[in-house]
Amino acid sequence: MRRALFAMAVLALTASAAQAAYEEIALKDGGTLSGVVRFAGTPPKLDPLPVHRNREVCGEQKASEALVVGPDRGVRGSVVLIGGVAKGKKATGEALLDNHRCLFVSHVSALAAGEKARVKNSDGILHNTHGFLGKPTVFNLALPNRDQFVDITRRLTRPGVVRVRCDAHPHMFAWLIVHDSPYVAVTDDRGAFRIADVPPGTYKVTMWHEGFRPRGVDKDGRPLYDEPRTITRHVTIAPKGAATVEFELK
Numbered sequence: 072m073r074r075a076l077f078a079m080a081v082l083a084l085t086a087s088a089a090q091a092a093y094e095e096i097a098l099k100d101g102g103t104l105s106g107v108v109r110f111a112g113t114p115p116k117l118d119p120l121p122v123h124r125n126r127e128v129c130g131e132q133k134a135s136e137a138l139v140v141g142p143d144r145g146v147r148g149s150v151v152l153i154g155g156v157a158k159g160k161k162a163t164g165e166a167l168l169d170n171h172r173c174l175f176v177s178h179v180s181a182l183a184a185g186e187k188a189r190v191k192n193s194d195g196i197l198h199n200t201h202g203f204l205g206k207p208t209v210f211n212l213a214l215p216n217r218d219q220f221v222d223i224t225r226r227l228t229r230p231g232v233v234r235v236r237c238d239a240h241p242h243m244f245a246w247l248i249v250h251d252s253p254y255v256a257v258t259d260d261r262g263a264f265r266i267a268d269v270p271p272g273t274y275k276v277t278m279w280h281e282g283f284r285p286r287g288v289d290k291d292g293r294p295l296y297d298e299p300r301t302i303t304r305h306v307t308i309a310p311k312g313a314a315t316v317e318f319e320l321k
């Protein structure tokens with residue numbers, strides 16, 4: 072009897088998780104969360120990444136984008152996610168992952184699950200854009216032609232961190248952070264971000280940044296870094312209020 076009850080409870084949990092899809096509503100009193108991610112201490116100097124193929128187009132080497140520290144120690148490419156927003160604004164953005172001069176532009180993108188996402192090749196050489204959600208592949212796209220687009224919206228229906236690489240060029244890698252709501256942003260060159268139209272409430276806010284301490288290379292010559300890191304805060308956003316939060320990356 073107890074086991075049967077337990078099984079039913081598990082089923083109920085699974086069902087409620089499946090039904091807890093994000094709901095778009097009209098917001099009247101949404102607030103704003105803004106802030107900055109700064110590097111604490113002296114940032115490590117990252118070695119440039121050697122280019123192994125298509126040097127005539129790509130050049131000899133590319134700067135690593137695993138850690139980019141700008142003015143006032145602002146960190147570019149950190150992701151800030153507001154957790155637990157079940158109802159809120161409509162996702163209106165579009166993620167474009169461009170293979171541009173043998174780099175992924177942008178190196179870090181964030182979007183809501185189901186929001187439009189496309190991969191582009193701006194170069195006249197073959198790139199192969201390969202995305203992994205954990206171990207499994209979520210997309211694997213050979214893009215031989217210049218100005219070729221592939222829509223990957225339907226490959227990104229589950230929240231999570233998608234690691235992207237180019238199978239043709241070991242120096243090329245990027246990140247797509249897929250969130251369960253549109254309340255997510257990537258920091259700019261100054262380390263700043265802004266998320267608007269947040270329903271009033273208290274939220275768990277998470278800062279994510281890819282690993283940047285070098286850990287050598289794999290057998291294909293891909294650069295390895297340590298694990299991504301996260302910092303979590305609780306933030307209250309008042310009706311039509313403006314909350315701020317700062318994160319320190321070390």
Ligand SMILES: [Cu+2]
Nearest residue numbers: 198237239240
């Ligand atoms: Cu490539």
